Amino acid sequence: MQQHRALILRGNRFLGSALVDKGLISQPDLEAANDKFMSSIQEADLKNSSILTSLLYDLKVLDEDKLLAYTVENKGCGLIDLNHIDLKSLTPLNGVDSELCWATSTLPFDKVEGTHLVVSCYTLSAPVVKYWEDVLDGNVIWYVSSVSSISRGLERLDEIHEAEAEAEEEEE
Amino acid sequence: MKSTRRKRKQRKKRNSYGMAYTVLILDDDEDFNSLLTDIFEQADYVVASLTDPIEAVEVFTHTDYDLVVTDHKMPEMTGAEFMRTIKGIKPEVPVVMVSGYLENDMIRELIRDGVGGVFLKPLNIFSLLERTSELIEEAVKLKAAAKTNPDVSKAFEMDSPDAKLGFRFRSFPCKSSASSDFAERLHSFRNFKLALTLIGGPGTHYRQICEDLAGFYEDTADRFAYFSRDSFDESKLRAALETAKADDASRLTCVLLSVEDMSPEQKQLAAILPKAEGPFSGYAYDIRVIYCVSGDLDDLYDEELIDEHLYILMGTAEVRVPRLKDCSSDIVLMAQQLVVQAAQKVGSQNTPRFDKSAREFLRNYDWPTNYAGLTERVDSAVAATQGGVISIDVLRTAEKELVEETISSRYEVLLKDARKELVNSAIIMFGDDASKAAPFFGADTASINSIINK
Numbered sequence: 214m215q216q217h218r219a220l221i222l223r224g225n226r227f228l229g230s231a232l233v234d235k236g237l238i239s240q241p242d243l244e245a246a247n248d249k250f251m252s253s254i255q256e257a258d259l260k261n262s263s264i265l266t267s268l269l270y271d272l273k274v275l276d277e278d279k280l281l282a283y284t285v286e287n288k289g290c291g292l293i294d295l296n297h298i299d300l301k302s303l304t305p306l307n308g309v310d311s312e313l314c315w316a317t318s319t320l321p322f323d324k325v326e327g328t329h330l331v332v333s334c335y336t337l338s339a340p341v342v343k344y345w346e347d348v349l350d351g352n353v354i355w356y357v358s359s360v361s362s363i364s365r366g367l368e369r370l371d372e373i374h375e376a377e378a379e380a381e382e383e384e385e
Numbered sequence: 386m387k388s389t390r391r392k393r394k395q396r397k398k399r400n401s402y403g404m405a406y407t408v409l410i411l412d413d414d415e416d417f418n419s420l421l422t423d424i425f426e427q428a429d430y431v432v433a434s435l436t437d438p439i440e441a442v443e444v445f446t447h448t449d450y451d452l453v454v455t456d457h458k459m460p461e462m463t464g465a466e467f468m469r470t471i472k473g474i475k476p477e478v479p480v481v482m483v484s485g486y487l488e489n490d491m492i493r494e495l496i497r498d499g500v501g502g503v504f505l506k507p508l509n510i511f512s513l514l515e516r517t518s519e520l521i522e523e524a525v526k527l528k529a530a531a532k533t534n535p536d537v538s539k540a541f542e543m544d545s546p547d548a549k550l551g552f553r554f555r556s557f558p559c560k561s562s563a564s565s566d567f568a569e570r571l572h573s574f575r576n577f578k579l580a581l582t583l584i585g586g587p588g589t590h591y592r593q594i595c596e597d598l599a600g601f602y603e604d605t606a607d608r609f610a611y612f613s614r615d616s617f618d619e620s621k622l623r624a625a626l627e628t629a630k631a632d633d634a635s636r637l638t639c640v641l642l643s644v645e646d647m648s649p650e651q652k653q654l655a656a657i658l659p660k661a662e663g664p665f666s667g668y669a670y671d672i673r674v675i676y677c678v679s680g681d682l683d684d685l686y687d688e689e690l691i692d693e694h695l696y697i698l699m700g701t702a703e704v705r706v707p708r709l710k711d712c713s714s715d716i717v718l719m720a721q722q723l724v725v726q727a728a729q730k731v732g733s734q735n736t737p738r739f740d741k742s743a744r745e746f747l748r749n750y751d752w753p754t755n756y757a758g759l760t761e762r763v764d765s766a767v768a769a770t771q772g773g774v775i776s777i778d779v780l781r782t783a784e785k786e787l788v789e790e791t792i793s794s795r796y797e798v799l800l801k802d803a804r805k806e807l808v809n810s811a812i813i814m815f816g817d818d819a820s821k822a823a824p825f826f827g828a829d830t831a832s833i834n835s836i837i838n839k
Contacts, residue, residue: 222696223683223686226696226697229700240574240702241577243702244577247701250697251693251694251698
């Protein structure tokens, strides 16, 4: 996770600014969320370092429905629920691992004719979008989902990877 | 075009500050302009006379006048248009119209738009002076009433450009979209609680910008303290905190200039200050910080000039100050304001003005050092012209002199450093004893100590 530390910082900084600029949270709300975010960064709890979770669950100042509606209407993203998607291992994707997904709350969940379908909580954060588009050679269609849906999806992905690792061990 | 004239006399009509009342005269007819100027100067007013309405708007915007006298028929703008424009800038300043002929409908329109008097040629000088004196007295009374009565104050403010922004803003005239957007964004962040970052190029006028920000909070006991790399340490911060406490401040805003150039210890202080942690805890008022930096936060972070804590803290609210070259519509107005200040500073009787070539130059120059560069250039030009006309040649000469001055001061610093190094080496050679090294240089010990301690 440490290798993604700079991306986590940058992704959250830009997301926070975007949320204030779009009027989804106030500037003092962001100051409070950043405070919690920096505490978890300093405690090296990178997996749970996100201003989104602070804003939604600790401070309860962000309306997630409004965020999703804003992103769908203004960024042209699709809305999906990962609970209804069959997830696949990320092993075939070069440069993509589970930690990158956790660090950016982002998950590539399908590929259609060379185009990756990617769901993220950070579509308003320019550095996260750019990072993923660079990794996936720019062929990305973006989707959004709730934080809980993506977290559950990432947990399922970890289970898939664990099963894959166990199978490899058994084969050896 | 006629130059601005200011004659000082023994007995001037004085305002409550003991200063002579000032009149701006605008008439494109040079002969009539001179006549009006003489009339008002004889009546002990300080007069600035101009022939170009566009220039007059620029000058009026950034200079305080007690009264404006204008002609109606002018090539670039009618007197009525000019009056409407300046009434939109400072509605409280009375305007008198002087013209050869005016239709009754036009006079009615002028009265509706707020003209203080209309005088047709040939002039009745005594009526003109009597009316202008009345208008100035009325304006002075209204101004005094505005200080105590918010309704009067509001009536003044309704048509001003500040009303368009919705707040007072002086660091940029906001005639360009870049500066207007900046003013609005800065205003939108006025209620920041912990940290605000201003990102500007070299020579940005952060202090004036922060003064605008301070002006957004007229009702609070807000205090601003400014720190640079040379003045930012715990003891000076404590002193500022104690001063704010003694002043019964409700909040202290610390403005930190050139944060990226600060030492690691200073940056550490800068990071804990807004949270009122460590040595800054226990104060009964809020502390917040404005960080001023010259580069993008991501670049500063990548170059390790700020750590991740400052990166997030400073990124909470960031406002980019526009480069001067992106505010071409503002530059001439800013320069004109600086001319007025520079002329006052050097005690010039006349306020120089820019000719067309100079205005063009000001708008199109690159301004790599932004406001500081503009200030230096204007100061040099004002010193060179001594109240005359500032042309493009004067501005170019000023640039040359500045470059030469920069090179010369750079050499001076280099030589001083070399001298200090030489003296230090000699002291080491004489067994760390300055008194033994002093005779080597033919100097006394005190002089040697003063060199090494500089």
